[in-house]
Amino acid sequence: MPPDTVATVTDPFTTSRTTRKVGMGLPLFKLAAEQTGGNISVESRWEKDFPENHGTTVYALFYRDHIDFPPLGDMVSTVVTLIQGSPDRDFHYEHDFDGGQVVLDTTEIRNALGEGVPLSSPEIVSWIADYLKEQYAVYNNKNKQD
Amino acid sequence: MKSLAELAAIREQMKDKIVLREGSGDVRVVVGMATCGIAAGARPVLGAFVEGVAKAGLSGKVTVSQTGCIGVCRLEPIVEVFEAGKEKVTYVKMTAEKANRVIEEHLKGGKVVSEYTIGNAE
Numbered sequence: 001m002p003p004d005t006v007a008t009v010t011d012p013f014t015t016s017r018t019t020r021k022v023g024m025g026l027p028l029f030k031l032a033a034e035q036t037g038g039n040i041s042v043e044s045r046w047e048k049d050f051p052e053n054h055g056t057t058v059y060a061l062f063y064r065d066h067i068d069f070p071p072l073g074d075m076v077s078t079v080v081t082l083i084q085g086s087p088d089r090d091f092h093y094e095h096d097f098d099g100g101q102v103v104l105d106t107t108e109i110r111n112a113l114g115e116g117v118p119l120s121s122p123e124i125v126s127w128i129a130d131y132l133k134e135q136y137a138v139y140n141n142k143n144k145q146d
Numbered sequence: 147m148k149s150l151a152e153l154a155a156i157r158e159q160m161k162d163k164i165v166l167r168e169g170s171g172d173v174r175v176v177v178g179m180a181t182c183g184i185a186a187g188a189r190p191v192l193g194a195f196v197e198g199v200a201k202a203g204l205s206g207k208v209t210v211s212q213t214g215c216i217g218v219c220r221l222e223p224i225v226e227v228f229e230a231g232k233e234k235v236t237y238v239k240m241t242a243e244k245a246n247r248v249i250e251e252h253l254k255g256g257k258v259v260s261e262y263t264i265g266n267a268e
Contacts, residue, residue, distance in 0.1 A: 085211075120196075
């Protein structure tokens with residue numbers, strides 16, 4: 001993104017949408033982080049300045065012990081929906097916690113599958129869901145004990 | 147214990163089906179999957195369409211995809227059916243069960259399920 005877009009990107013009226021004038025993603029994300037005493041930061045390398053290496057990274061800090069820290073929710077379905085909706089895009093999902101980790105990388109899945117099998121195929125989607133559920137079983141058991 | 151190695155096996159099983167999947171995409175089923183849709187229960191609807199279309203052997207003819215907020219959030223989950231040469235059909239307040247009926251009567255049978263459409267839902 002150009003620098004002047006980065007400066008206003010957390011304003012709900014700054015949006016790349018054409019169907020309406022409001023984009024709520026980043027503003028709501030910022031609000032959620034700030035409600036726990038945290039914050040977000042958006043760093044972007046504009047294609048014009050970095051033709052080989054452009055991109056945007058969003059960092060967010062949430063304080064988990066704050067009363068307004070929201071529950072994690074159903075991450076398995078969330079990741080599955082993301083992949084199912086954009087099967088040509090690559091996602092690297094990683095959740096580190098005490099005692100373990102949940103990892104899923106679509107580039108590894110594509111390598112294992114080879115050509116011609118879309119990640120949105122029901123069989124693959126179902127495999128991804130089971131793969132994540134299995135890894136989350138460790139996280140869920142741990143949380144039950146706390 | 148799930149492993150990436152299983153993917154190679156899944157791919158073998160799917161080899162025959164892959165050729166058939168390169169369909170003409172005559173019919174597009176689009177499920178609203180924005181925050182309003184998901185909150186109203188669109189995920190099971192999407193799942194029902196994806197599985198149902200595959201089970202009915204319609205994968206060559208029907209593609210199922212997601213979209214953002216359609217603008218009538220109170221009627222979510224919303225499913226739109228686009229078919230070349232025909233008017234768009236908008237189904238509202240969908241559930242996984244209703245999805246199965248739409249697959250059977252509309253996608254397979256060619257007859258719109260008018261009770262579920264937006265015109266019927268005022």
